[in-house]
Amino acid sequence: MNNCQRLLISTLLFLPSLMIFADCGTLRGTGDLLLIIERMTGSVVIAETTNNTKLCQLTGLGDLSHASVVYSRDQRYAFVFGRDGGLTKIDMLLGQINKRIIQSGNAIGGAISQDGSLVAVSNYTPGGVNIFSSETLELVAKIPTPKSSKSKKSRVVGLTDAPDKRFVFSLFDTGEIWIANMSNLKKPEITKFTGIGKQPYDGLITPDGRHYIAGLFGEDGLALLDLWHPEKGIKRILGNYGKGQKKLPVYKMPHLEGWAIAGNHAFLPAVGQHKVMVVNRNDWTQEKAINVHSQPVFAIGRPDGRQVWVNFAFPDNDTIQVIDTDTLTIVKTMTLGKGILHMEFTPRGEQVWISVRDKDQVVIFDTQSFKSVNTLNVIKPSGIFNTSRAHKIGL
Amino acid sequence: MNNCQRLLISTLLFLPSLMIFADCGTLRGTGDLLLIIERMTGSVVIAETTNNTKLCQLTGLGDLSHASVVYSRDQRYAFVFGRDGGLTKIDMLLGQINKRIIQSGNAIGGAISQDGSLVAVSNYTPGGVNIFSSETLELVAKIPTPKSSKSKKSRVVGLTDAPDKRFVFSLFDTGEIWIANMSNLKKPEITKFTGIGKQPYDGLITPDGRHYIAGLFGEDGLALLDLWHPEKGIKRILGNYGKGQKKLPVYKMPHLEGWAIAGNHAFLPAVGQHKVMVVNRNDWTQEKAINVHSQPVFAIGRPDGRQVWVNFAFPDNDTIQVIDTDTLTIVKTMTLGKGILHMEFTPRGEQVWISVRDKDQVVIFDTQSFKSVNTLNVIKPSGIFNTSRAHKIGL
Numbered sequence: 001m002n003n004c005q006r007l008l009i010s011t012l013l014f015l016p017s018l019m020i021f022a023d024c025g026t027l028r029g030t031g032d033l034l035l036i037i038e039r040m041t042g043s044v045v046i047a048e049t050t051n052n053t054k055l056c057q058l059t060g061l062g063d064l065s066h067a068s069v070v071y072s073r074d075q076r077y078a079f080v081f082g083r084d085g086g087l088t089k090i091d092m093l094l095g096q097i098n099k100r101i102i103q104s105g106n107a108i109g110g111a112i113s114q115d116g117s118l119v120a121v122s123n124y125t126p127g128g129v130n131i132f133s134s135e136t137l138e139l140v141a142k143i144p145t146p147k148s149s150k151s152k153k154s155r156v157v158g159l160t161d162a163p164d165k166r167f168v169f170s171l172f173d174t175g176e177i178w179i180a181n182m183s184n185l186k187k188p189e190i191t192k193f194t195g196i197g198k199q200p201y202d203g204l205i206t207p208d209g210r211h212y213i214a215g216l217f218g219e220d221g222l223a224l225l226d227l228w229h230p231e232k233g234i235k236r237i238l239g240n241y242g243k244g245q246k247k248l249p250v251y252k253m254p255h256l257e258g259w260a261i262a263g264n265h266a267f268l269p270a271v272g273q274h275k276v277m278v279v280n281r282n283d284w285t286q287e288k289a290i291n292v293h294s295q296p297v298f299a300i301g302r303p304d305g306r307q308v309w310v311n312f313a314f315p316d317n318d319t320i321q322v323i324d325t326d327t328l329t330i331v332k333t334m335t336l337g338k339g340i341l342h343m344e345f346t347p348r349g350e351q352v353w354i355s356v357r358d359k360d361q362v363v364i365f366d367t368q369s370f371k372s373v374n375t376l377n378v379i380k381p382s383g384i385f386n387t388s389r390a391h392k393i394g395l
Numbered sequence: 396m397n398n399c400q401r402l403l404i405s406t407l408l409f410l411p412s413l414m415i416f417a418d419c420g421t422l423r424g425t426g427d428l429l430l431i432i433e434r435m436t437g438s439v440v441i442a443e444t445t446n447n448t449k450l451c452q453l454t455g456l457g458d459l460s461h462a463s464v465v466y467s468r469d470q471r472y473a474f475v476f477g478r479d480g481g482l483t484k485i486d487m488l489l490g491q492i493n494k495r496i497i498q499s500g501n502a503i504g505g506a507i508s509q510d511g512s513l514v515a516v517s518n519y520t521p522g523g524v525n526i527f528s529s530e531t532l533e534l535v536a537k538i539p540t541p542k543s544s545k546s547k548k549s550r551v552v553g554l555t556d557a558p559d560k561r562f563v564f565s566l567f568d569t570g571e572i573w574i575a576n577m578s579n580l581k582k583p584e585i586t587k588f589t590g591i592g593k594q595p596y597d598g599l600i601t602p603d604g605r606h607y608i609a610g611l612f613g614e615d616g617l618a619l620l621d622l623w624h625p626e627k628g629i630k631r632i633l634g635n636y637g638k639g640q641k642k643l644p645v646y647k648m649p650h651l652e653g654w655a656i657a658g659n660h661a662f663l664p665a666v667g668q669h670k671v672m673v674v675n676r677n678d679w680t681q682e683k684a685i686n687v688h689s690q691p692v693f694a695i696g697r698p699d700g701r702q703v704w705v706n707f708a709f710p711d712n713d714t715i716q717v718i719d720t721d722t723l724t725i726v727k728t729m730t731l732g733k734g735i736l737h738m739e740f741t742p743r744g745e746q747v748w749i750s751v752r753d754k755d756q757v758v759i760f761d762t763q764s765f766k767s768v769n770t771l772n773v774i775k776p777s778g779i780f781n782t783s784r785a786h787k788i789g790l
Contacts, residue, residue, distance in 0.1 A: 027488055029425040031470030031785045050469055050511065073742070074445055075426030075470075093422055114745045116445065163699045163744060164763045183763075208658070209699040228701070228721050263603070264659075264677065282659065304558045304604040304788055306623070326623050347468075347786030349558060350509045368559045368578075388786040390426045391742035393699055 024056040024095025030075040033092050033387045034344065034353065036362060037080075039064045040380040044080065046092055049346045049353070049386075052364050052374040056095035062086040062102075067383060068109045071390035072134060073116030078385070079134070081110045087121055089137055092387065099137045103130050111161040111395070118182060120159060120167050127153030129169060129180070131188075141188055143180055148173030158203020158214055158256070160394045162227055170200035170214045170223075177203075177214055177225055177234065196223040196234045204256040205394030206281075213237075215256050220244060224284060237284040242271050251313035252297055257395070260301025260308040262325035267308045269296030276310060278328060290328055293319050298342065301325070302367055303349035311340045311354075320354065322370070332370050336363055344384035355381035419451040419490025425470040428487050428782045429739065429748070431757060432475075434459045435775040439475065441490055444741045444748070444781070447759050447769040451490035457481040457497075462778060463504045466785035467529055468511030473780070474529070476505045482516055484532055487782065494532045498525050506556040506790070513577055515554060515562050522548030524564060524575070526583075536583055538575055543568030553598020553609055553651070555789045557622055565595035565609045565618075572598075572609055572620055572629065591618040591629045599651040600789030601676075608632075610651050615639060619679060632679040637666050646708035647692055652790070655696025655703040657720035662703045664691030671705055673723060685723055688714050693737065696720070697762055698744035706735045706749075715749065717765070727765050731758055739779035750776035 024046060033055075036045040043059040061067075063084035070079050077098060078090040085104035090097055105125035112119050112134060118141075119132045127148075131141040145154040154176070159169040167180045177196050181189040198218025205212050205227075214223040220242030224235045243250055254269035261267075261281065268277045270289065276299050278288040294316030301308050308323040317340050322332040339357030346352070351373060354363050357380050364373045389395045419441060428450075431440040438454040456462075458479035465474050472493060473485040480499035483492055500520035507514050507529060513536075514527045522543075526536040540549040549571070554564040562575045572591050576584040593613025600607050600622075609618040615637030619630045638645055649664035656662075656676065663672040665684065671694050673683040689711030696703050703718040712735050717727040734752030741747070746768060749758050752775050759768045784790045 027422055029467065029469030029471030029488070031425055031466070031782065032468050048469070071426070072424065073427050074424030074443070076424030093424070114743045163701065165745070210658075210701075263605075306558065306605075348509045348788055350560070387426065388783075391783040391786060393743055 023053075024093065026093075028093070030092060030387055031347075033075070035069055035078050035080075035090070035092070035385050036353075036355070036378050036381050037064050037067045037069075037383040037385075038379040039067065039357075039382045043379065044078075044090065045376075045378050045381075046090075046095055047362075047376065049351065052351075052376070054376055054378070058090060058095060058097060060097065061088050061100070064382070066108060069383065069385035069389075070110065070112040070119070070395060071385075071387050072112070073390055075387040075390045077134075078387075079110065079112065079119050081107060081121060083107065085121075085123065085125075087119070087132065087137060089134075101137050103132070103139070108155075108157060109159060111159050111167055113161055113167070113182060114163055114165055114393070116390075118185075120161075120180075122156035122159035122169055124155045125152075127155045127171075127173070129156055129159065129167070131167075131182070140185055141182070143178075143188060143190065145171050146174050146176075157201055160203060160205045160212070160257075162205060162212070163209045163393060166227075168203070168205065168212045168225070168227070170196070170203045172199055172201060172217075175200065175218075177212065177223060179225075179227070179230065191230055193225065193234050197221065197236070201253060202256040204259055207261055207393065209393040213256065215253070216242060217253065238268075238277075238279065238286060240286070241268070241277070244272070251295055251315075254296055255298050260299050260305070260325075262301055262305030262308070265325065267299045267301065267323065267325070269299045269310070276308070276323060288328060290323060290330070292321050292323075292330065293333065299323075300343050300345070302345055302352070303347065307331075307367060309343050309352060311343060317341075334370070337361070339380075341382045342384050344386050347386060347388035353384050355384055357381060418448075419488065421488075423488070425487060425782055426742075428470070430464055430473050430475075430485070430487070430780050431748075431750070431773050431776050432459050432462045432464075432778040432780075433774040434462065434752075434777045438774065439485065440771075440773050440776075441485075441487055442757075442771065444746065447746075447771070449771055449773070453485060453490060453492060455492065456483050456495070459777070461503060464778065464780035464784075465505065465507040465514070465790060466780075466782050467507070468785055470782040470785045472529075473782075474505070474507065474514050476502060476516060478502065480516075480518070480520075482514070482527065482532060484529075496527075496532050498527070498534070503550075503552060504554060506554050506562055508556055508562070508577060509558055509560055509788070511785075513580075515556075515575075517551035517554035517564055519550045520547075522550045522566075522568070524551055524554065524562070526562075526577070535580055536577070538573075538583060538585065540566050541569050541571075552596055555598060555600045555607070555652075557600060557607070558604045558788060561622075563598070563600065563607045563620070563622070565591070565598045567594055567596060567612075570595065570613075572607065572618060574620075574622070574625065586625055588620065588629050592616065592631070596648055597651040599654055602656055602788065604788040608651065610648070611637060612648065633663075633672075633674065633681060635681070636663070636672070639667065646690055646710075649691055650693050655694050655700070655720075657696055657700030657703070660720065662694045662696065662718065662720070664694045664705070671703070671718060683723060685718055685725070687718075687725065688716050688728065694718075695738050695740070697740055697747070698742065702726075702762060704738050704747060706738060712736075729765070732756070736777045737779050739781050742781060742783035748779050750779055752776060
């Protein structure tokens with residue numbers, strides 16, 4: 001069965017969900033919108049968090065495995081980064097594809113510049129970063145990466161925006177972190193850090209935009225860059241963080257961008273172990289580890305930092321656990337169905353939206369009472385992305 | 396004709412009053428909008444930060460001295476709290492007053508609940524808090540305050556929202572802090588802290604929604620409440636913070652809600668002194684004081700925390716200073732004209748909008764280069780409020 005047939009079948013099965021197209025196209029605020037990835041069918045759903053309803057569905061977005069989304073500064077447009085190099089600009093108000101290009105053969109996420117003018121995509125095939133005008137999706141700059149041993153340009157991962165018109169990203173094959181200052185578009189100023197560790201596979205920037213941290217697939221520990229002091233170079237932190245000596249079976253490398261920050265603590269999903277690590281943010285040392293249900297994938301903080309919600313790798317991906325960041329204990333365990341892939345909080349944290357892929361559902365919970373508020377039918381949902389991301393640094 | 400055009404035409408036909416507001420009324424995102432108070436004329440200007448232009452002006456909002464604004468969770472509606480007890484709901488897209496009520500004789504600000512359903516107003520005459528449906532502005536609850544010695548209900552100040560459907564506020568005349576849990580609207584659950592200090596005159600909540608801090612007009616020090624541990628009661632911090640023994644002339648009590656947070660430091664405008672205090676956020680002790688131009692009024696952090704912008708009390712209110720939070724030094728001093736009343740950063744901090752009242756201007760700066768980006772003509776501008784406030788806790 002090809003993608004097209006799959007889409008046809010799902011479309012017929014979920015016909016009722018397609019009947020609500022009418023709800024896009026009206027004059028409305030954009031602060032309570034979100035976009036849900038339907039990976040299998042190459043489609044997305046636009047929904048809203050005030051009444052917790054779906055507004056419309058859009059098809060034709062290509063391969064959306066590992067897809068991610070950033071928003072224009074006015075929150076009207078979503079930029080969807082597909083796995084097949086597709087970059088799709090969606091009009092969240094009209095519920096239409098505004099523009100779609102295939103910008104490479106294989107890509108892994110992207111970022112939007114601080115001023116909203118540039119969209120950058122990190123590529124696997126070929127490597128390097130492509131930078132587009134957010135208005136037209138016209139290519140405005142290319143940042144090529146060095147050739148790796150396989151005579152291919154190094155793959156790029158962990159691409160994020162940073163204050164002062166910069167992008168920061170890691171080079172998987174050559175073990176580097178680069179800062180690209182885009183103040184002068186015709187001549188991006190690149191600062192390169194080499195030998196940062198083997199195979200950086202993902203990166204994150206702290207919510208204040210100061211620290212960039214890359215996870216290493218090829219060795220233990222994390223590479224830390226203080227963007228306020230790039231002259232100090234890369235520091236290795238949490239030397240035990242990684243797959244370790246015992247080479248535990250790792251079902252899925254945890255997502256770094258999901259790191260939760262609460263007060264002086266950062267909460268990190270451990271690699272391969274059934275633990276969430278509690279790290280001191282001042283010196284980046286481990287203070288504690290909290291035993292959890294299985295191998296964590298995301299550990300995402302409620303916007304006020306009081307709770308951290310954790311999901312898990314296959315085969316234990318039917319469970320959610322909630323950590324109280326004050327007592328550092330698990331206060332809730334819920335079994336929601338197989339394939340819990342992502343969680344997204346409403347901007348002020350009163351609700352959380354959770355993708356349960358194998359039940360074709362997005363479930364919405366009140367985060368104070370843990371009561372279910374609503375359930376939406378969504379075809380094999382994966383990532384969920386709130387428009388309030390438009391206002392955040394480093395996404 | 397597409398949906399957008401159809402909508403625009405019907406909107407314009409249906410609402411002749413829009414003809415004078417040519418730039419409001421179109422289908423557009425709401426993430427880059429802001430509202431500027433024109434205090435003297437009882438009017439407001441709606442503007443946008445993508446191209447830095449004014450969109451339209453609305454009149455008839457009454458006495459806007461000390462006016463403040465919160466936003467609906469979808470960012471379509473602004474709630475403007477006037478000094479005369481007026482509560483005005485503005486449609487930011489249509490550029491119209493949606494509803495306006497006079498809810499008391501004299502009021503001082505308000506807040507919107509975490510879920511966006513309730514708007515609360517803190518009143519001077521009579522005292523107490525009135526709570527309205529954000530949709531209809533219908534009065535849904537009243538929280539009366541105790542009578543003070545003058546046989547009037549205590550005035551309410553420093554009203555903010557807090558996580559888990561709570562409002563927190565201070566009672567000026569009786570020296571109390573109250574938490575109102577609005578989970579059950581028919582029976583708000585009030586937790587009262589008495590004897591917290593003389594004449595709390597303003598309050599703030601930390602960005603994570605955990606700590607509520609009230610400034611005291613009648614004595615030195617600040618009253619701190621840990622909302623994660625209300626059972627621990629009120630703690631007095633920064634015992635020297637205030638007017639002090641020497642009773643320096645204080646031209647204007649600083650605004651507490653402007654406190655900047657960067658890493659482990661909070662930056663506080665000192666009372667009466669030409670200093671900004673650097674406070675350790677972990678134990679709330681003073682670490683340092685930075686000498687500044689005059690008596691500070693607001694010390695507002697750029698969203699990434701790297702800069703703190705400070706304005707000053709009369710007669711030195713023509714100057715802005717910028718503190719680098721890494722080196723704790725002043726990196727820029729600018730003289731912009733008399734009556735610099737407020738500063739508002741764009742959500743990711745690349746620009747700052749500054750009201751210069753006596754020049755009838757709002758000036759916009761790039762925060763990295765300190766270069767002027769644009770200047771807008773606005774009548775006696777005071778407060779500036781970005782729609783991204785909709786997504787923040789404790790505003």
